[in-house]
Each structure stands twice: as C-alpha cells, then as structure tokens.
Amino acid sequence: MSEVTTELNAxxxxxxxxxxxxxxxxxxxxxxxxxDALERTEADADIRVALLQAEGEIFSAGNDLxxxxxxxxxxxxxxxxxxxxxxxxxxxxxxxxxxxxxxxxGVGTTMLLHCDYVVLAEDxxxxxxxxxxxxxPEASSSLLMPLRIGHTRAFEMFALCEPVSASDAHAWGIAxxxxxxxxxxxxxxxxxxxxxxxxxxxxxxxxxxxxxxxQVLQHMERESRIFSSQLRSEEAREAFRAFAEKRKPDxxxxxxx
Ligand code: COA
Numbered sequence: 001m002s003e004v005t006t007e008l009n010a011x012x013x014x015x016x017x018x019x020x021x022x023x024x025x026x027x028x029x030x031x032x033x034x035x036d037a038l039e040r041t042e043a044d045a046d047i048r049v050a051l052l053q054a055e056g057e058i059f060s061a062g063n064d065l066x067x068x069x070x071x072x073x074x075x076x077x078x079x080x081x082x083x084x085x086x087x088x089x090x091x092x093x094x095x096x097x098x099x100x101x102x103x104x105x106g107v108g109t110t111m112l113l114h115c116d117y118v119v120l121a122e123d124x125x126x127x128x129x130x131x132x133x134x135x136x137p138e139a140s141s142s143l144l145m146p147l148r149i150g151h152t153r154a155f156e157m158f159a160l161c162e163p164v165s166a167s168d169a170h171a172w173g174i175a176x177x178x179x180x181x182x183x184x185x186x187x188x189x190x191x192x193x194x195x196x197x198x199x200x201x202x203x204x205x206x207x208x209x210x211x212x213x214x215q216v217l218q219h220m221e222r223e224s225r226i227f228s229s230q231l232r233s234e235e236a237r238e239a240f241r242a243f244a245e246k247r248k249p250d251x252x253x254x255x256x257x
C-alpha cells in the first residue's frame with residue numbers, strides 16, 4: 001500500500017502519511033508523493049484546501065535517518081524530492097492545514113510553520129532535533145520559528161531539542177487549537193469544510209498578503225546549502241551511525257584530530 005494517500009471530498013484534499021511501522025519517517029519517495037499532492041491542490045479548481053494528517057500513533061518521526069546516513073556518504077538519490085515538497089508548501093496559494101497526534105519530529109514540526117491552520121491532539125509533541133543530529137534547522141524554520149514564537153523559545157527548542165507540548169505550541173501560536181485524540185480528525189475535517197466554503201479567490205489573495213514567500217524561499221536556499229554541507233560532516237555521520245546502532249552518539253572525539 002502507498003505510504004502517502006489522498007482523498008478528495010467536498011473541496012478538501014486530505015493527504016495522509018502512512019508508514020506507521022517506521023513511525024511515519026519520510027523517505028524521498030514519500031516527499032515526492034507529498035509534493036505531487038500539493039501540485040494537484042494548486043492545479044485542481046475543485047480542491048479548496050489541503051489537509052495534512054498521518055495514520056498511526058505519531059504524526060511523523062521526520063526525515064528517514066537511513067536516507068540521511070546514505071546522503072552523508074554521498075549515496076543520496078539523484079533528485080531530492082524534499083526540496084520540491086518544501087517549496088510547494090511555502091508557495092501554496094490555497095490554504096494548507098495539518099492535524100497532528102503524538103510526536104512530530106524534525107520536518108514533522110517545521111512543515112507546520114507553513115500551514116495556515118494547525119489542529120493538535122492533546123498528546124502532540126513538537127520536536128526539532130536538528131542540533132542533536134549535528135544538523136541545522138530546515139524548511140526555513142530558522143527564520144519562521146523565531147518570528148512565530150520569539151528568539152528565546154526558538155533557540156531553546158533548537159538547542160535543547162526537548163519536546164514542546166501541545167498546550168505550549170498552542171499558547172505560542174504554532175497551532176490554532178488543541179483537541180482530544182478522538183476528536184482530532186473530526187475537528188480538522190470540520191474546519192477544513194468551513195474553509196472550503198469560503199470564496200477561494202479572496203482567501204488565496206489574503207494568504208498571499210500574509211506571507212513573504214520570496215523571503216522564505218531565499219532563506220530556505222541558504223539553509224539548504226548549510227544543511228547539505230553539515231549532512232556530510234563527521235559529527236552528523238556519528239549521529240546517524242548511533243541511531244542505526246541504537247546507542248547514544250559520542251561527539252567528544254570529533255574535531256580533535
Ligand atoms: N528514520 C528511519 N527510521 C525510523 C525513524 C527515522 N526518522 N524514526 C523511527 N524509525 C524506525 C526505527 O528505526 C524503528 O525501526 P525498527 O522497528 O526496524 O527497529 C521503528 O521506526 C520504530 O522506532 P522506535 O524508535 O522503536 O519507536 P519509539 O516509539 O521508541 O520512538 C521516535 C519514536 C520517533 C521518538 C524515535 O524513533 C526517534 O527518535 N526517531 C528519530 C527521529 C529523528 O531524529 N528524526 C530526524 C529528524 S531531522
């Protein structure tokens with residue numbers, strides 16, 4: 001079965017991530033399918049709003065670490081679909097929503113900054129573990145997170161890599177509301193249904209006025225260059241090896257010659 005599925009109903013395109021055995025970690029192929037779904041959203045006049053959600057216990061464990069490990073030794077795919085996905089997300093003219101349960105790690109969290117309406121389940125936890133992986137924040141989150149929640153909270157989130165609870169994420173403006181796990185998809189569909197009935201032209205114009213897309217894309221490119229070079233660093237390779245070997249990374253000897 002496909003690891004990203006879509007369903008169109010009454011103007012709402014629901015895009016579901018479904019790789020529960022690997023905690024919905026995102027592979028290059030899955031980014032490709034997500035990017036395609038966002039392109040379909042732009043192109044199809046019957047789609048008024050896109051809703052990102054995930055099946056299983058957690059929203060997403062972020063980028064597949066096996067693929068990061070391969071890329072760190074120069075064995076990555078010829079085309080990195082993550083870049084198309086993030087670009088499509090940042091430039092989406094129609095409203096994009098997300099419904100999040102359990103952990104949202106890495107890109108699972110940073111994609112939310114591009115969404116226009118985010119519903120969290122009470123057990124949601126947002127985690128940005130880039131520094132622990134010896135990487136830097138991506139998806140323009142090093143720009144958008146401080147803008148959204150302030151430098152002090154953003155720095156703490158990125159530097160300490162500790163989970164942010166649903167209630168804090170709501171209070172800090174990352175999410176619109178927090179509901180019970182049982183109500184998550186019901187409530188997200190209800191809000192999506194309301195958005196789908198609004199005049200689409202005015203909504204797209206308003207969204208365009210609210211977001212500085214050029215600035216976001218420029219920043220994303222700068223981040224991406226630094227991210228790619230850091231991905232190949234010795235400290236990042238140690239972090240990926242440690243994950244594969246189910247142990248804590250040891251950064252103490254790196255850089256000491
Ligand atoms: N990439 C690839 N595989 C992943 C993964 C990832 N990001 N996250 C989890 N998995 C896999 C595990 O390797 C494991 O596979 P296995 O059953 O073949 O051993 C399976 O998913 C279950 O993961 P597990 O760690 O046992 O689940 P958990 O409930 O104890 O913990 C997480 C869930 C998400 C907290 C934990 O898996 C984790 O920290 N993952 C890495 C997150 C990360 O750093 N992502 C990169 C962000 S940039």
